[in-house]
Amino acid sequence: xxxxxxxTKRFGGLLAVSGVSFSVKEGEVxxxxxxxxxxxxxxxxxxCGIYKPDSGNIHFLxxxxxxxxxxxxxxxxxxxxxxxxxPFEAMTALAGVAVGVLHGKKxxxxxxxxxxxxxxxxxxxxxxxxxxxxxxxxxxxYELRMLELARALATTPRLLLLxxxxxxxxxxxxxxxxxxxWSAQEQFGITILWIEHIMKIIMNAAERIVVLQYGQKIAxxxxxxxxxxxxxxxxxxxxxxx
Amino acid sequence: xxxxxxxxxxxxxxxxDQKYExxxxxxxxxxxxxxxxLLAILPLFVxxxxxxxxxFTTANLYAAIAIPLGLQMIGTARVNFGPQLYxxxxxxxxxxxxxxxxxxxxxxLGATILACGFLALLLSPTTFIAKGLYFSLITLILPLxxxxxxxxxxxxxRGEVGLTGMSxxxxxxxxxxxYLGYFYVSLLLMLLYLWVSDKIGRSRFGVTLAAINxxxxxxxxxxxxxxxxxxxxxxxxxxxxxxxxxxxVHTFRTFAGVTYLPLDFMIxxxxxxxxxxxxxxxxxIPGAYLISAVEDSLRALGPINYVVFPLVLIGLVLILPRGExxxxxxxxxxxxxxxxxxxxxx
Numbered sequence: 001x002x003x004x005x006x007x008t009k010r011f012g013g014l015l016a017v018s019g020v021s022f023s024v025k026e027g028e029v030x031x032x033x034x035x036x037x038x039x040x041x042x043x044x045x046x047x048c049g050i051y052k053p054d055s056g057n058i059h060f061l062x063x064x065x066x067x068x069x070x071x072x073x074x075x076x077x078x079x080x081x082x083x084x085x086x087p088f089e090a091m092t093a094l095a096g097v098a099v100g101v102l103h104g105k106k107x108x109x110x111x112x113x114x115x116x117x118x119x120x121x122x123x124x125x126x127x128x129x130x131x132x133x134x135x136x137x138x139x140x141x142y143e144l145r146m147l148e149l150a151r152a153l154a155t156t157p158r159l160l161l162l163x164x165x166x167x168x169x170x171x172x173x174x175x176x177x178x179x180x181x182w183s184a185q186e187q188f189g190i191t192i193l194w195i196e197h198i199m200k201i202i203m204n205a206a207e208r209i210v211v212l213q214y215g216q217k218i219a220x221x222x223x224x225x226x227x228x229x230x231x232x233x234x235x236x237x238x239x240x241x242x
Numbered sequence: 243x244x245x246x247x248x249x250x251x252x253x254x255x256x257x258x259d260q261k262y263e264x265x266x267x268x269x270x271x272x273x274x275x276x277x278x279x280l281l282a283i284l285p286l287f288v289x290x291x292x293x294x295x296x297x298f299t300t301a302n303l304y305a306a307i308a309i310p311l312g313l314q315m316i317g318t319a320r321v322n323f324g325p326q327l328y329x330x331x332x333x334x335x336x337x338x339x340x341x342x343x344x345x346x347x348x349x350x351l352g353a354t355i356l357a358c359g360f361l362a363l364l365l366s367p368t369t370f371i372a373k374g375l376y377f378s379l380i381t382l383i384l385p386l387x388x389x390x391x392x393x394x395x396x397x398x399x400r401g402e403v404g405l406t407g408m409s410x411x412x413x414x415x416x417x418x419x420x421y422l423g424y425f426y427v428s429l430l431l432m433l434l435y436l437w438v439s440d441k442i443g444r445s446r447f448g449v450t451l452a453a454i455n456x457x458x459x460x461x462x463x464x465x466x467x468x469x470x471x472x473x474x475x476x477x478x479x480x481x482x483x484x485x486x487x488x489x490x491v492h493t494f495r496t497f498a499g500v501t502y503l504p505l506d507f508m509i510x511x512x513x514x515x516x517x518x519x520x521x522x523x524x525x526x527i528p529g530a531y532l533i534s535a536v537e538d539s540l541r542a543l544g545p546i547n548y549v550v551f552p553l554v555l556i557g558l559v560l561i562l563p564r565g566e567x568x569x570x571x572x573x574x575x576x577x578x579x580x581x582x583x584x585x586x587x588x
Contacts, residue, residue: 048463050459050463069462070459070462070463071462071463071464071465071466071467071468074462074463074464074465075465079463079464080463082460086457086459086460088452088453088456088457088460088461089456090452090456091449091452091453091456095449095452096453098446098449099449099450099453099461099464099466100464100465102446102449102450103450103464103465103466103467104464104465105465109259109260109261110446111261111263111445111446112444112445112446112448112449113263114261115446115449151464154464155464155465
């Protein structure tokens, strides 16, 4: 479904992502982990068109999407959430999701009322329907993350890129969020590429894990293989523990 | 194929896969109707004072510049400091074509639209290349450059004195009737702009504009073709501003760049937008009426008004609720809702 081949991105002298290749199959949940500054979010930004890769290419559903504008990539069916929630602060939750409904795919004749109705379905799904008329700036962190999820789902993605959805949530909230992601995958049949720092969650959730360090892929495999991989342990805990 | 349906609060027409709706519930149109009626009967009280009537006409024109500016500020997420460039371009285009080639007002209207549209299209890439202050600086400089051009090529533009003797839009016989006619035509122009902006704000495009105004990158990631939107909402308001220039030429029958192109004219418009309520197009009308009334009453003070006017403006900006302005006083309960709140019931 998604194929990244030799993706490289440089910021001045810093090699943020260097020659990373991996693929995601339809229906999979793939985890993307690595220590801080490993280039995970940069890789995500390359996939969804915020940055253009310096070399390498990215294919999605047999279309080359390397360096396309993110609105076109979104139309192919890739959607994302942000590490730091980026809501439309002065807009209500319903209006924010309606933007995704109207523009996620070509819907030139859809009226605002119809879009609001469909948006309310996604809000109901993530449990924010009661907050539909609340301005996004008045929502809590958990609600913001759920709003981001609703917004991403509203664009009818086939591949969802999750960027540390669990960061900053308490255990109760993160288990609720995890359930939400599972039911989203089940209901909408989406594939997930998931960046996460909380090992307990990602090791249970992902079927396959890709590990990055200093912009390079150091390991790939099932959670079990990754947990026993010497290189990964070294990257996370230092050489003495490997 | 075609079906007309009467719902609880709206009339719905379906045509193929298109749907048109008209709200018929009184609470949606009662206040706008009262507002329009007030504006419409206003001149009847001051019929015998042509200077006040002219002041109201000017207020309408200020509002007709401020409304598209508000739309443009939301749609491009940038503050344009130089919409008067298009006012000047529209005015000079129609004035020169009318004077030298004898084009009728209708023909010059077409030319104005074309000229403003062309220039705005040429400059529209700045809306996604330049950000924040840089965009404001670029737009700030252009009208001043144009002002210089009107001085340098004084034999064409008559920079100091302005062009005079253009043909009038209509002639009702009596001078007073003409003033009244100009007021109503300017009112119609302003209300037309308001109606168009309102329609845009209440449609799917309004929500998209709000999203662009909030966060461009996120909106783009959600599939919004930002560049196309920005080009349109840069060019379209520019054309609307240009038409005001055309209107000035064919009603006041004199047009001087010195009046409309300098910075103080622009500041007046920005103050109207701020006093009226930033990011809400309706606020432009009370704002424009207030500012032109203040300006006109201070003119009696003589030269000192150049000092007093800015002071009054600063006072107004300080006193009125921040960011909400006059419209905010009326719409106190709503936050910057430059797109309408819409509701879904369970």
